[in-house]
Amino acid sequence: MIESRPSHPSTPETVLLTGATGYIGSRLLKRLDAGSHRVRCLVRHPDALSSVESTDVEVAEGDLLRPETLPAAMRGISTAYYLVHSMASGGDFELEDRKAATDFAEAALAAGLQRIVYLGGLGNGRQLSGHLQSRREVGEILRNSGVPTIEFRASVVIGSGSLSFEMIRALVEKLPVMLTPKWVHTQCQPIAVDDVLDYLVNALDLPSSVSDHGQVFEIGGPDRASYRDLMLEYARQRGLKRMLISVPLLSPRLSSLWLNLFTPVYAQIGRKLVESLRNETVVVDESALESFPIRPRSMADALRRALVNEETGNPKATARSDTDKASQTTS
Numbered sequence: 001m002i003e004s005r006p007s008h009p010s011t012p013e014t015v016l017l018t019g020a021t022g023y024i025g026s027r028l029l030k031r032l033d034a035g036s037h038r039v040r041c042l043v044r045h046p047d048a049l050s051s052v053e054s055t056d057v058e059v060a061e062g063d064l065l066r067p068e069t070l071p072a073a074m075r076g077i078s079t080a081y082y083l084v085h086s087m088a089s090g091g092d093f094e095l096e097d098r099k100a101a102t103d104f105a106e107a108a109l110a111a112g113l114q115r116i117v118y119l120g121g122l123g124n125g126r127q128l129s130g131h132l133q134s135r136r137e138v139g140e141i142l143r144n145s146g147v148p149t150i151e152f153r154a155s156v157v158i159g160s161g162s163l164s165f166e167m168i169r170a171l172v173e174k175l176p177v178m179l180t181p182k183w184v185h186t187q188c189q190p191i192a193v194d195d196v197l198d199y200l201v202n203a204l205d206l207p208s209s210v211s212d213h214g215q216v217f218e219i220g221g222p223d224r225a226s227y228r229d230l231m232l233e234y235a236r237q238r239g240l241k242r243m244l245i246s247v248p249l250l251s252p253r254l255s256s257l258w259l260n261l262f263t264p265v266y267a268q269i270g271r272k273l274v275e276s277l278r279n280e281t282v283v284v285d286e287s288a289l290e291s292f293p294i295r296p297r298s299m300a301d302a303l304r305r306a307l308v309n310e311e312t313g314n315p316k317a318t319a320r321s322d323t324d325k326a327s328q329t330t331s
């Protein structure tokens, strides 16, 4: 069922946004709405968007795991954002994500979509974690759909409410001395959430010659850093003295239990994510810098921005359900 405001009937320029209740999607919705875009949000629970008052936003009730809900949501659409994953489902996320992407790809081709924009994860090396492998597989399914697909791959996204950022925050805020597993030395390439949103919005204007055959863009800030560097920079900016002592023999299972102990709100997803921390997530192909007029902020700037938004109590800039849940859980 699609709820639309009568004053603005749907037009072919309307953009379909999946994951509109999620961390990235909810912020992208604000960005698109603030620009000149009309947006149709495909959501499982329309009530979750009841606070959105814009007349340029439609809400279509749908579920990527119920393919019969897709054709109506895609009617009249030329571009769709795919910002969904099943990590929180409690089921077999790899299976669910494969099914969701396959059904979405088929429906998109049938509906005549001209472009899909997907945000997945960076990951280098052979033995990718189940999570990163699955993100990669979703990208492949969408790029092979017959609909030109732009796939962005990002490492740690820095911004209040981002899962990986909240894990780092919880650990640094709570533990003056940390016995850290081997993965704290893994290299990543953090990017500020605002820069990720810039890429996603700019993807709408990418010439079709670039996107015609589908293209992968690896995106990241200018700094490569270990998770240890990231935690120490966070501590520095917060004025916290922290000591990290490496314990290389801490097993992935113990490491996961350790994370769950100190970041309880992420217990469900964290277990699956921690496996990914052993994989390096850095940009190898820098073509995004050539194709887009975007120069991402440094890691220090991204952290400063995330923290400043909190100190100024700018809920619009920082709030997201996970952050809210975190404060409820810990209060």
Ligand SMILES: NC(=O)c1ccc[n+]([C@@H]2O[C@H](COP(=O)([O-])OP(=O)(O)OC[C@H]3O[C@@H](n4cnc5c(N)ncnc54)[C@H](OP(=O)(O)O)[C@@H]3O)[C@@H](O)[C@H]2O)c1
Binding pocket: 018, 019, 020, 021, 022, 023, 024, 025, 042, 043, 044, 045, 048, 062, 063, 064, 065, 082, 083, 084, 085, 086, 100, 119, 120, 121, 122, 135, 154, 155, 156, 157, 162, 163, 164, 165
């Ligand atoms: N956040 C990061 O740090 C980060 C870093 C790199 C890449 N990415 C990528 O960015 C994308 C979005 O991630 P996120 O962090 O924004 O995720 P998120 O906050 O966990 O949001 C996931 C979204 O997916 C929706 N969803 C899940 N299953 C669905 C289904 N069957 N049908 C329709 N909607 C469904 C959820 O809707 P409900 O509200 O109904 O649950 C929610 O809106 C993912 O592809 C992720 O790999 C994120």
